[in-house]
Amino acid sequence: EGTTYNSGGGVTPWGTWISAEESLDGQGFWDVDPYGLREPLLTALGSNTPQYYDSFTFDARNEFEPKFFFSEDTRWGSVRRFTPNPLVVVPPTDPDAYQMLQYNYDHEYLVLEPSPDGDTGTFRWSQSILEGEQSASTYHENVEGMECQDGLLTFVTKRSREIFTLDLDALTYSKLNPVGGSFEGEPDSVTHMYKTGEKPGENILFITEEADSEDGFFSGVHGYEQATGLMYPLLKATGYSELDEVTGVTFSPDLYHMYVAIQDEGVVLDVFRTDGYPFNGPPDPTSSPTTVATLSPTDGPTVSPTNVPTGGPTVSPTNVPTSAPTVQPVVSITAAPSVSTSAAPTVSATTSPTNPRSSRYLPGQLDFEENGLLLSAGLSARIIARSEEAVIMGDENGVSDDTFHVYPDAAACFPHPDGIENGWAYVSNSNANDGAGGVGAIYFDGQGQVTGYQRLLEGTTYNSGGGASPWGTWITAEESLDGDGFWDVDPYNLREPELTALGNNVPLYYDSVTFDARNEEEPKFFFSEDSGSGPVRRFTPDPDLVVPMADPNAYEMIQEGYDHEYLVLEPNVEGGRAGNFRWSQSRTEGTTSASSYHRNVEGITCVDGVLILCTKRSRELIFLDLDSLTYFASNPVRDQFQGEPDSVTSLYKTGENGKGRNILFITEETDNPDGFFSGVHGLEEATGNYFPLLKATGYSEEDEISGVALSPDKAHMYVAIQDQGVILDVFRTDGLGFDARVDGINYAA
Helix, strand or coil, rough: CCCCCCEEEECCCCCCCEEECCCCCCCCCEEEEECCCCCCCCCCCHHHHEEEEEEEEEEECCCCCCCEEEEECCCCCEEEHHHHHHHHCCCCCCCCCCHHHHCCEEEEEEEECCCCCCEEEEEEECCHHHHHHHHHHHHHHEEEEEEEEECEEEEEEECEEEEEEECCCCCCCEEEEEEHHCCCEEEEEEEEEEEECCCCEEEEEEEEEEECCCCEEEEEEEEECCCCCCCEEEECCCCCCCCCEEHHHHHEECCCEEEEECCCCEEEEEECCCCCCCCCCCCCCCCCCCCCCCCCCCCCCCCCCCCCCCCCCCCCCCCCCCCCCCCCCCCCCCCCCCCCCCCCCCCCCCCCCCCCCCCEEEEEEEEEECCCCEEECCCCEEEEEEECCEEEEEHHEEEEEECCCCEEEEEEEEEECCCCCHCEEEEEEEECCCCEEEEEEEECCCCCEEEEEEEEEECCCCEEEEEEEECCCEEEEECCCCCCEEEEEECCCCCCCCCCCCHHCCCCEEEEEEECCCCCCEEEEEEECCCCCCEEEECCCCCCHCCCCCCCCCCHHHHHCCEEEEEEEEEECCHCCEEEEEECCCCCCHHHHHHHCCEEEEEEEECEEEHHHEEECEEEEEECCCCCCCCEEEHHHHHHCEEEEEEEEEEEEEEECCCCEEEEEEEEECCCCCCCCCCCEEEEEECCCCCEEEEEECCCCCCCCEEEEEECCCCCCEEECCCCEEEEEECCCCCCCCCCCCCCCCCCC
C-alpha cells in the first residue's frame, strides 16, 4: 500500500511479483511476496529513478547469468536490460535470490537496427541511454506489456500498435502489426501459454486490447500463435464502457482459469472452458474432461459506466486540468477601473460585500467578494474573458474573431512596441492536451480597455508554464512527453513562433523559464521540470550567438543547443533547508538533487541575481543567490498556505521611505475538496512576511488560480481560473498601482 499508479509488472524467477509504479511521483519497482512471507522490497531496477515504468520479465535459462528486462510507457522510454552483480547471483530456488535485484549494477538500453523492409532487423544492448531513447522514439514508442519465453523477448508498443519479438540468442527481431488483423485498439499487455493440442509445444500469446474509443470499439483479449503469426479474438468487454480497459489477464497454475480485470469498473472475472478442459487442452477432446470447481459469475453491468478516469498515468503532466464546471459566470465588461456588478460564478460567491467597501487598500484583510474572488480591502475585480467565447471589446467595439482559449495557465504582460501609452498584451498559455493547447493574447489600450484577442500559437500540447524573455517575447513550455519543448512567441505576432533549443528538444514535463541577463555578454537561462526527479537546468548560449537584448536577432541565442547544466544543492543544515549549490554537467547529479531536496519545481523567477523556485511537493520557496552560490528555503505552508505554491510573479513596491523592496506574488494550488480554495499570496522578500491577497472562493475547490501577471503600469493584476476558463482584472479602487504605498498589511500569523 501507499504506492502510486501501480500499472504493470511481472513474475520473478523466485516466485514473487514485481510491481511497477508508472509515475514520476513513484519510486520504481517493488518485489512483493504473494503470500506476505516478507515485507515488500524496493528494487534497484531503474536505479531508483522514478519514471513511467510498466512491465517486467526475465531470461533465466542460464541461472548464473540471468537477465531482467523492463519497459517504460513513454515516447522516449527505452527498453532496459538489467544484469545483476555476479557476486549476488544465486539459483532462483535460493531463499536469498531476491537480493540480486536489490543492488544497482548494470543497466543497458535496447537499440534496434532495422533492415530495409523495416519489419525485421538486428538489435544490440547499449550503455548509452541516449541511444536507447533514440531507438525508442524512432521504432518502438510507448512499450507496455512484455514477456520472455524460451529466449524470445516479446513486447507490445501502444503508439505504433505493433508486437515485437526479439531472439535474444541470434540478436534479430521481427514485428507484427495487429491492427491489420482483428485489433481495433492498442495492444497493452501480453501473457504467454503453452498449448498442448494439435501442435504440441506451440506457444500462444494472449494480448489485451485497449480501445479507449467511443466509436463502438470495446477492449478485449486476443490470441496470437507465434509459430504461424495468426491472431484471433478470444473475448470482448461489450458490457462495459467503450472507454474501459481489459487488464490483469493471467492464468491459474493449472491453466483451467483465465482471470480478467475490467479496470475502471473494478471487476475481476474468472473465465473458463465449459467443456471442463484447461486452456492448454485439446480443442476437440477425445477423452472425458476432469471436473472443474467454479464460482458462478455475476451478471455483467446493465448500464455502462461513463466518463470513468483511466487507472494509470499516460504522458500527461502532473497538473492535468479537469473539465470545466457546468455553472458559468456571467461576463461583465466595464470600463477599468470602475467596479463590476456581474453575478458571481458557481456556488457561493456574491457581489455584495461582507463588509462595507473600503477605498483603502489593505492587503491581507480579506473582506469583500466580487465575481467569485474574496479580495483584500480596497480591491475590485471584473471578468474580461471566458473560454470558448469571443472576447468583448471595451467601449462597445464589438467582439474578437477568435474565441478565448481553454484552460488558461501561465501568463505575462508585454508593453506595446510603440510604448505603454499605446497599451499592452496579456499573453496566456492554453493547458489543453492532444495538440489543442497553445498561446493566446488579450490586447489593451493605455487605459486598460480590451481592444482585441488572437491566438499566437496552436497545435501544441499542455502549454502549462513559461516566462518572459529578455528581448520581450513569451517562452511557452509544453509540459508533456508528446510535446516538443519550449517555443519563443512574439506577443504581437511580428514573427512566427520558434522552437528553441532549451532542453535539447527532448520532450519532458517542462514548466517555467527565467533568465539572468545582468551581464548581457554572458546571459543565463533557467528552466524547471515538474516531476519528482526533474532537475532545474541552466542554459548558457553559444558565445558566438550572444548579442545585446535589444538586437532584433537576440532570440537566435536560444535557437541552438550549447551548454546545459543541472542544479545540485549541497545542504549544510539538517533537513536541507540551507546550504550551498553548484551547477553540474551530470544529469544524474541533477535528478538526485531534485528527488532529494526540490521535487516538482514549477514556477521560477530571477530578480537581481536571486533565482527563486516554487517546489510543489515540499511546498517550499527556495532562494538561490547566483553570486554567492548559497541558498535557503522558506515553507509557506507554515504561514497560512493551505495548498501548494505553484507560480511566482515579482513586483517592486515603493514604500513610505521611497526605497524599492521586492514583493513576490505566489499562486496557491489546493486541488482539495475540504473547504480550501486556491489563492494568491504576497511575500515581502526582505522581511519574509506573507499575506493573503485574494481567494477563489466562488469557484470550485479543485480549480486552480494561474496566469497571474501585472500590467506594465502595475495598475492591473490579471488572474486566471484555469478549469472554469475565466480571466479577471483585479485593481485597486483608489486608482493607484500595486507598486504604490499602502496604509498597512495584515500579515499571516
